[in-house]
Amino acid sequence: MNPIKLNLTGSPREIGIQHGRALYEQIRSQISIYESMFQYTSKISWSDVRDIAKEFKSPLQSLVPHIYSEMEGIAEGAELDIFDIVALNCRSEIALGRFSDGCTALSWKKSNNARVLSQNWDWTATVKNNLAMVSIEQIGKPTIYMVTEAGIVGKIGFNSAGVGTCLNAIRAKPMISSKLPIHVALRLCLESTSVGSAVKTLESLGGVASAQHILVSDSTQSLGLELSPVGNKYLTEDASGLIAHSNHFIENHYVEEPPWLSGSPIRLDRIRYLAHELIANGVSGDTITPGLLRERIFSDTYNAPQAICCKEDESRHISTRSSSLFNIVMNLNSEAPSAEVVFGRVGSGEEGPVLKMPWV
Template identity: 25%
Template sequence: MSLPLPLVEVSGTPGECGVAYGAAARSSIAANTANYLERFAATGLDRPAVRRAGSRFRAASRQHAPRVADMLDGVAEGAGVPVDEIYALNARTELLYGSSSSSSSECTSIGVLDSRSASGHTLLAQNWDWHPAQRPYTLLLATRDEQGSTVLTLTEAGMLAKAGFNDAGLGVCVNMLTSDRDGRPGGVPYHVLLRMVLEQRVLGSALRVACSTPRSASINLLLGQAFSAGVPGEAIDLEVSPVDVGLLHPVDGVITHANHFEALSTARDTLRDFGGSSLFRSARARRLLGSGPLAEKDLQAVLADHGGHPQSICRHDVDALSEEDRSESLYAVIIDLDERRMSIAAGPPCHADTYREVRLTGLFA
């Protein structure tokens, strides 16, 4: 199996999975933590402040997501990194953007119902746009817990989730959002919530977790599940702020989303204070998807689109106003929920000669 980034496979209880993950990616986790400590310091958060924040997020995670907390505690143990720093790492969105004073944005996501896909499968896809310095610390994490549930996710070393799916055919893609309600205390970190969603077996349970778990940051979750026994699949988009949830359903079999609110009106979208490419990327992706059957090559073409270059769906690192504002499409991901398969290309995706695939059936041999 040739992949454009490392694959870590771990099995056992959540704690055992965490320890094994921490040990397997020990050097990357330590380097990624040090990298984020520097980024936190640039925003005015010194190491003691980061650890205090991490302790608060650990308490919230322990209260609302004990299995995820067991895994994160294990990651810290296996990697030899202070546990509060691991929780701060998983709360990097809250710590970097909790003041809602940044215009930074990331990611364009796509959901396709089986009724629109050429294969008859339910598909999710996205570009993950983030600071280019994070590319060396990105990996694929595959976990199989003591109950046999399997999750595969793209993530950053030391974190537990980003875009991914599980063996029940449930998957998620993710976009950052910012609102004037961000920064409320007591919520679980953005990336802990993602992990909680990926550990659910049915779409309704994933929605319940996403809606009912306290949050400190806004987040967009594009969820889908491939249903079986002749029942069609489903997809739904959740715009989640710390105080409310907005919903988007497929139109003509597709959903797209970028980094601004399209449905939720009870929180002020702070991206509107800055503008940016998000305001056209989602609508452009919808137009590019057209009206006919969609094959994976069609999704690849949308993810590689240069409309508005360099701040396009396929984002390029050439026009940042500062070091902190640099952003690039680091990886492009397409998930076939029926086949339990992720296809991934190193970004920017316009440069990708091929997508490499990993299937759940090929893991844990």
């Protein structure tokens, strides 16, 4: 797979128009995929999805007018209705956990001034051709480098200030549409200059609309944000400098979270075990490399198909099958933050080449 690489710059509207034009076909494909997923998992049409998306218009315009302007630009560039784009960016909230995202994330302290942030992103393979590597250059803000789905303004990646984000989906109620959609919250983190400023921004804007976990790091600290519209819990690094997360809350008990992915606790225990095994073998500092993490952690198939390296469960409907679509390992320091991305299931023999962010 040779993913599209986009360099976006200018005003929010200009950034959106560039995005919409460049990913014209991929955005339409995403809408078709999510239309099928909503129909299968929730029995609602795309027209109904767009109607629900309208609930987010006023909060987005009020809380994050620059991001809403970017969404309008995406719609203009892709020649779509604005609520098609709002719906894509609120798909986690509208689905309210009925989609079966996976994902296993890990933050690891290299030193007092460097962190490694990494994850496998698990999702339906139908979207893999609609992923893009995107850089966004905005006046007065750090430059963003992320892997995202076509039409979505914020996802997994890092910025030139050394702030990075990973995402773990959570299935829990309630959803409150007057708050920030999780993909917008990710974008705000990626516009921040530190973990502290990211948390302050999310709190000052009233928090998020649905239960999710964002693992956010900079060079000096990592924090696991177990977010919900009715209360948050923040996870700090353990004695070994680690934070690991999968798809259930560890400390946030404010929400109603039924068990939904039986493999999630197993993956969490497994990634902790593998990381501590590496520590026991003397891995630390600059020996915590992307290649080592891919080989020793993110290619792990224990408890397959619900493994860290997730494989499609063919007994499930195609709309709810997940597999690891990419792995990202970010080296976060204040001087020259960077990342390596591999599309596909690492260690499977079918993964793509190692790609660098930033790219030339």
